[in-house]
Amino acid sequence: MQDAILAASGRGAREHVHGDNRLTAEDRIQIYARGYRQRLIECLEREYPLLAALAGPTAFGLFAQGYIAARPSRSYTLYDFGAGFPAWLDASRPPGGAQDVGAIPAALARIERAKAEVHRAHGIERDAPAWPEIDPAIAELLALAGARCWYRPDSARLLALPFDFSEMLASGEPVPPRRGPMLLAVVRANYRVACLPLEPWQYDWLAVLPEERARAIPLPDDARISLWLPFAAAHGLAAAG
Secondary structure (H helix, E strand, O other): OHHHHHHOOOOOHHHOOOOOOOOOHHHHHHHHHHHHHHHHHHHHHHHOHHHHHHHOHHHHHHHHHHHHHHOOOOOOOHHHHHHHHHHHHHHHOOOOOOOOHHHHHHHHHHHHHHHHHHHHOOOOOOOOOOOOOOOHHHHHHHHHHHHOEEEOOOOEEEEEEEEEOHHHHHHOOOOOOEEEEEEEEEEEEOOEEEEEEOOHHHHHHHHHOOOOHHHOEEOOOOHHHHHHHHHHHHOOOOEEO
16 A cells, blocks of 8 residues: 555556445545645645745646655655755756756755755854854954864855845845856854855855864965854854864
């Protein structure tokens, strides 16, 4: 019965399920199969709310049904089920360039999946406290930063996207993105998840930081990074090892 529900197939149903003059054995299996799939679609809608709103119920339903058929749930937790959705959307979209309209769903899904992962990741909240928001007047404290080593916490994700989702992320509304590259960090600090646009030099430095405290590296000799470091540390982008 479980195999039939997962496969949405009534094959062999009569060997295990009784039918009557109202519902055949196959009909009964389909009731459970439809309910199971509807639950999975609802889970994807909750994990990818902006994509669901931007695509609309019909298109998102087709995305979700295609994904469910291609990638049946194999985990005890529904959190794992949605992990492959962005990659599936990218692989199944119509042929075209990275900035074609058909690439928008996969790019937006990458942001929303990163937010889900960051929410659960090991963060800096219980480690040595990060620098608080500071006033530029105490910039002399930056001299101490050079003596410390830095790494990128697990609760920080870096994304290089082919579309600019700034307006959507700022408003929380399903506003179509602008064509053009966007460098984004999805981070958690003080148990709050945020999406922070990055300049190329900020992204490049964060990208080379190791993800393990034990492999933390010194601050480079770059005045821009030194001046930006208090912001990066306060927002969970980088942490001292």
